[in-house]
Each structure stands twice: as structure tokens, then as C-alpha cells.
Amino acid sequence: MGHRTESSWVPSVTLLVGIGDTDIAALLLGADGRVRGDADMVFEGQPVHPSGAVKHTKKALSLALHEVEPEVERIVIAGAATSGSLAAMAPDRAVVVAWLIARPDDAEAVVYGEFFRESGGWKFTGIGKGYASGLAELVTAYGVEVEAEAEKEVEQPVAAPADGPVPLTGVAKAPGRTPSRPLAQSPWQALVAPSAPARKAGEAGGTPAPTASPAVTTAPAPTASPAPTAAPVPTPWPAPAPSPVPTAYPPVERAYELVEGWEFGPVFEPFTASGKGGEAVTVDGRVPPGPVLVEAAHEGEGYVGVFSLNKFNKDDDHLFSTTLPHFTGSSVIRAPGDRPLRLRVEARNRWALRVSPVAAARRLTGTLRGYGPEALLFTGGAADLRVHFEGKEDGSGYVGMWCHEVAGRTTLLTHPALMMNATGPLVHTVPIPPGPLLLLFSADGPWTLTVREIG
Incomplete structure (x- = not known):
């Protein structure tokens, strides 16, 4: 140079x-x-x-x-x-x-x-x-x-x-x-001359042109639903505060930090991509084979889906499929070893993706709040996990959680343990085994998780 x-x-x-x-x-x-x-x-x-x-x-x-x-x-x-x-x-x-x-x-x-x-x-x-x-x-x-x-x-x-x-x-x-x-x-x-347009996403060496990104205010933010009276929160557990709800497009800005001591999945520099509408994304060679974290964000309202593509260039597995407004989410998928990881995005508005090591997922400790599906890492001892799911405005909404015990493993479990599977607002306690655990939490709205180790 x-x-x-x-x-x-x-x-x-x-x-x-x-x-x-x-x-x-x-x-x-x-x-x-x-x-x-x-x-x-x-x-x-x-x-x-x-x-x-x-x-x-x-x-x-x-x-x-x-x-x-x-x-x-x-x-x-x-x-x-x-x-x-x-x-x-x-x-x-x-x-x-x-x-x-x-x-x-x-x-x-x-x-x-x-x-x-x-x-x-x-x-x-x-x-x-x-x-x-x-x-x-x-x-x-x-x-x-x-x-x-x-x-x-x-x-x-x-x-x-x-x-x-x-x-x-x-x-x-x-x-x-x-x-x-x-x-x-x-x-x-x-x-900056108007005759020098930026290349669009998907073109060789290109990036999407910048646009103004004001806070989206046309869609009302979901409000917290009260806990069912039939199952009041026990006094030893603190009453959870309302979970945050995004009000603007967040292009996966969470800092890239690795959980110390986490050994499941390869370590590499993250890959990012962004665009608008439907698009197929090919992850470059920096992402090695093995379990990887995929984070996504979508601007405003409308359907958004993210699917992995198999060797025949057909949908293989879905990571996200939702109409949750101002969507943010993360999940874990296996990057193949014989070809680059490819993802298909189906969206109405602007979106952003980041592929990172699993060790970059948020660690579950104390009280954690979120919005939408998220992959979480737990490294503590056996514990009780208090789940407060606020649900959708109309009282519906799905919430579920799958548990991968990853000690000594290099791949995802074929049949992870289903820890919870419910619809509608709820307050519920789930016993979880000692870590290290990869918890794939799925929710159609705001949630609060509080972990309390036993003994």
C-alpha cells in the first residue's frame, strides 16, 4: 500500500x-x-x-x-x-x-x-x-x-x-x-457531488446509500400486561419492571464482546450485512464451520423472516419469522463446512444482520430484559429462572425456550430440551441445570428474565 x-x-x-x-x-x-x-x-x-x-x-x-x-x-x-x-x-x-x-x-x-x-x-x-x-x-x-x-x-x-x-x-x-x-x-x-451514487447492497463491493433514520412513531409500542391473578408473583421474587421496547430502527449496534470462558463455537471477526426488502446474503470466508450467532433487526412494521439456505439453494431452517414491530432478535445456527453460509431475508423495510461467535451472545445473570427472540448464555450453577412475558397488546403472543447443554460439545444438540412452551402473558418459573448452557428464548414481545442460583 x-x-x-x-x-x-x-x-x-x-x-x-x-x-x-x-x-x-x-x-x-x-x-x-x-x-x-x-x-x-x-x-x-x-x-x-x-x-x-x-x-x-x-x-x-x-x-x-x-x-x-x-x-x-x-x-x-x-x-x-x-x-x-x-x-x-x-x-x-x-x-x-x-x-x-x-x-x-x-x-x-x-x-x-x-x-x-x-x-x-x-x-x-x-x-x-x-x-x-x-x-x-x-x-x-x-x-x-x-x-x-x-x-x-x-x-x-x-x-x-x-x-x-x-x-x-x-x-x-x-x-x-x-x-x-x-x-x-x-x-x-x-x-459530495450528486453524480457519485453509492452502490446498492448486493452489487460488487457496494453498500446501500445512506438515508435519514428518524425514530418510528407511527406504530404504538406494546404496553406491559399485568401478571395473571391466578398466579401472583411470590414475594421473594422482585416485581419485574416493564421491558424496553425499541422505538426506532436499531442496526444491530450492541457491542461485540465475548463471554469470558465460553468455549462453544468458533471465534472469528463478525460479518455484517444490511439492505431493504428481500435479499439473499452470502457470508464470507471469515466465518468458519460450526455454531454461530445470527443477530437481526428490522425497521418499523411488517413481516420479517430470516432463513438459512441449503446446498440446493432452498430454505433449510428458519431463524426468525415474525410481524413483531421494530423487530430485533438473535439465534444460533450451524455454519456449514463445505460451502459458505447463506441466508435469505424476507422483509418489507430496512434490515441489518450480524453473524458473530456464539460467545458474543448476552450472558444470562441477575435480571435481563429484552424484546423478541434471543440466544442467551448461562454459565452458573443450577438455578430457577423467573420468566415474565408481557405478550402482545391483544393478550396473545408466543413464548418458548429450548436448552442446549454444550459442555464438551462442538455442535448443537439435535433434540434440545424444551423448557417452556406457552401463549399469552405469563409469570412462570423454570428450573434450569448448571451451565454452560445455550438457551434459545423465543418471545413475541417484551420480557424480563430473573435468574436465582440454588444454594
């Missing part, structure tokens, strides 16, 4: 990158060293990459390196010419990058450094290359199409349209497009 400075490894986790009060931006590059479209620029006016892996917040950048699409080879960090120190901090607040920046002479914009892939991981290298003509020259070097009169047009603020905001991907006075706020608020915004 022609790096000119000594490079250092960084952990493949979510890093917070900043240079003091300097506003910075990221450009996501493919193997050709160029952006694939407007969506591959992340800055104040376009703060979230479609993959969700790179975000701009408070003059800093959040880089979820473990979620970056495989087509992205490099992430360039750039901004206005300045002096200072670029720092990258891991979730445990450890500083993993500290790069001193000296402002180049006669430069208006600078490439501070870049993160790049190597041998299955990520490295950082400092660059410090200046561009005398400013941001336009800098981004053009990486394939961004810039209008010749962009700077002049930025000086003329354009009023927001009466029918609401539109995606911030255009330039003032572009035919048929009106920005939702004055472009002068961000010097980067004027550099």
Missing part, C-alpha cells in the same frame, strides 16, 4: 478517534484506494456510514473495526490542516494510537493517518500529507467527485424544503435536489 511510516497493530474493536477540538472525517476505501460513492465519506453532515461501522460524533469518529465491510481495505482520517495529537481509545479507555501531527507548510487540508487491513487484523499508520488546495483536492485524490463551483454555491444557504428533510448527499443548486440544512455548516458537505 505504500505506507511511509512505521505501522502498529490495533485491536479489532470499537475505537474512538479524535484530535482535540479539530473536526475530522473518515473516507472508507476499497482495494483500489478509492471510495465507492458518497456514502463512503463520514463527517458532521453525513454522520453514519450505511454499514453502521463508522460514525461521526462530537468532532470525533467511532470506528467499529470488527464490523467494517470486507470490501473496505483502508479508513483514511483527514481534516483541516492543524497541529496536535491524533489519539485512538479502546472501549476500556486504553489509548492504542498516539500520533503527533505537525502542520505541513502551505497546506489547507491534511491526511492525518489511516487504518488498514493486514493478515486478518488492523494496523494504523501516520501519514501527515498536506494538500495546498484544501479539502477538495484531498477528497478528489480518493475518488470523490467534486463540483467545480462547490465553494461558491456553499456560500448561498438554501432553505429546507417544506415537506421535510432529505438525505444530505447533494450540493446546493444541484438539479432536483434541495439540502435539508445550509451546506455551509460543514466544509465537507459541499464536496
Whole structure:
């Protein structure tokens, strides 16, 4: 790649990158060293990459390196010419990058450094290359199409349209497009040309174009149903608080963390995909054969289904099949060894998938709340599990749980133990054996689980 400075490894986790009060931006590059479209620029006016892996917040950048699409080879960090120190901090607040920046002479914009892939991981290298003509020259070097009169047009603020905001991907006075706020608020915004569309999901090396993602308010959130009077909650158990119900599209943003000591299933860097409507997804080679965690999210209302495909490219098993609004869920499936794992998504709106190690599932301890189906890990001793299922608004809704005892195993049980199988709101206690256990919990709505070990 022609790096000119000594490079250092960084952990493949979510890093917070900043240079003091300097506003910075990221450009996501493919193997050709160029952006694939407007969506591959992340800055104040376009703060979230479609993959969700790179975000701009408070003059800093959040880089979820473990979620970056495989087509992205490099992430360039750039901004206005300045002096200072670029720092990258891991979730445990450890500083993993500290790069001193000296402002180049006669430069208006600078490439501070870049993160790049190597041998299955990520490295950082400092660059410090200046561009005398400013941001336009800098981004053009990486394939961004810039209008010749962009700077002049930025000086003329354009009023927001009466029918609401539109995606911030255009330039003032572009035919048929009106920005939702004055472009002068961000010097980067004027550099995004409307003639450089992002490739759609499913195209070679492509990502879906960014769209505004306001909170969905048209569908009423399910309300908590009271526990049946015939089975009151015993006084030794605390009364569960209402479980959270998503009110907006959550693109599988839960942090990637592995449960310590969990040994069931292979360990690998997660695979992510997103799109809208029906689509077939081929998981890349980073996912080895064996049990893997599949997380899904769907925007708004409507049916969503996720199915695995067999070697004949036909539906093999269903992971999710629901009309639950603002759906989120997770389950475990076996990735085959003789071919890539393929998933078929049937959905009405936008969706996101993440395939991770089973060890990335949530651990069941104390009190846990959720919404929809979820794979849970239990590593404690024999316990009683209190289930409070709130059900649907009309008093219906399914709730069930299957138990895989995974000690010493490398595959899922063919016939896991069915621990509960019921419909409608309920409060119920289920005795569970000592761990390690993989619990596949299924619910058509909000729930609360409280675990109490025996003895």
C-alpha cells in the first residue's frame, strides 16, 4: 500500500478517534484506494456510514473495526490542516494510537493517518500529507467527485424544503435536489457531488446509500400486561419492571464482546450485512464451520423472516419469522463446512444482520430484559429462572425456550430440551441445570428474565 511510516497493530474493536477540538472525517476505501460513492465519506453532515461501522460524533469518529465491510481495505482520517495529537481509545479507555501531527507548510487540508487491513487484523499508520488546495483536492485524490463551483454555491444557504428533510448527499443548486440544512455548516458537505451514487447492497463491493433514520412513531409500542391473578408473583421474587421496547430502527449496534470462558463455537471477526426488502446474503470466508450467532433487526412494521439456505439453494431452517414491530432478535445456527453460509431475508423495510461467535451472545445473570427472540448464555450453577412475558397488546403472543447443554460439545444438540412452551402473558418459573448452557428464548414481545442460583 505504500505506507511511509512505521505501522502498529490495533485491536479489532470499537475505537474512538479524535484530535482535540479539530473536526475530522473518515473516507472508507476499497482495494483500489478509492471510495465507492458518497456514502463512503463520514463527517458532521453525513454522520453514519450505511454499514453502521463508522460514525461521526462530537468532532470525533467511532470506528467499529470488527464490523467494517470486507470490501473496505483502508479508513483514511483527514481534516483541516492543524497541529496536535491524533489519539485512538479502546472501549476500556486504553489509548492504542498516539500520533503527533505537525502542520505541513502551505497546506489547507491534511491526511492525518489511516487504518488498514493486514493478515486478518488492523494496523494504523501516520501519514501527515498536506494538500495546498484544501479539502477538495484531498477528497478528489480518493475518488470523490467534486463540483467545480462547490465553494461558491456553499456560500448561498438554501432553505429546507417544506415537506421535510432529505438525505444530505447533494450540493446546493444541484438539479432536483434541495439540502435539508445550509451546506455551509460543514466544509465537507459541499464536496459530495450528486453524480457519485453509492452502490446498492448486493452489487460488487457496494453498500446501500445512506438515508435519514428518524425514530418510528407511527406504530404504538406494546404496553406491559399485568401478571395473571391466578398466579401472583411470590414475594421473594422482585416485581419485574416493564421491558424496553425499541422505538426506532436499531442496526444491530450492541457491542461485540465475548463471554469470558465460553468455549462453544468458533471465534472469528463478525460479518455484517444490511439492505431493504428481500435479499439473499452470502457470508464470507471469515466465518468458519460450526455454531454461530445470527443477530437481526428490522425497521418499523411488517413481516420479517430470516432463513438459512441449503446446498440446493432452498430454505433449510428458519431463524426468525415474525410481524413483531421494530423487530430485533438473535439465534444460533450451524455454519456449514463445505460451502459458505447463506441466508435469505424476507422483509418489507430496512434490515441489518450480524453473524458473530456464539460467545458474543448476552450472558444470562441477575435480571435481563429484552424484546423478541434471543440466544442467551448461562454459565452458573443450577438455578430457577423467573420468566415474565408481557405478550402482545391483544393478550396473545408466543413464548418458548429450548436448552442446549454444550459442555464438551462442538455442535448443537439435535433434540434440545424444551423448557417452556406457552401463549399469552405469563409469570412462570423454570428450573434450569448448571451451565454452560445455550438457551434459545423465543418471545413475541417484551420480557424480563430473573435468574436465582440454588444454594
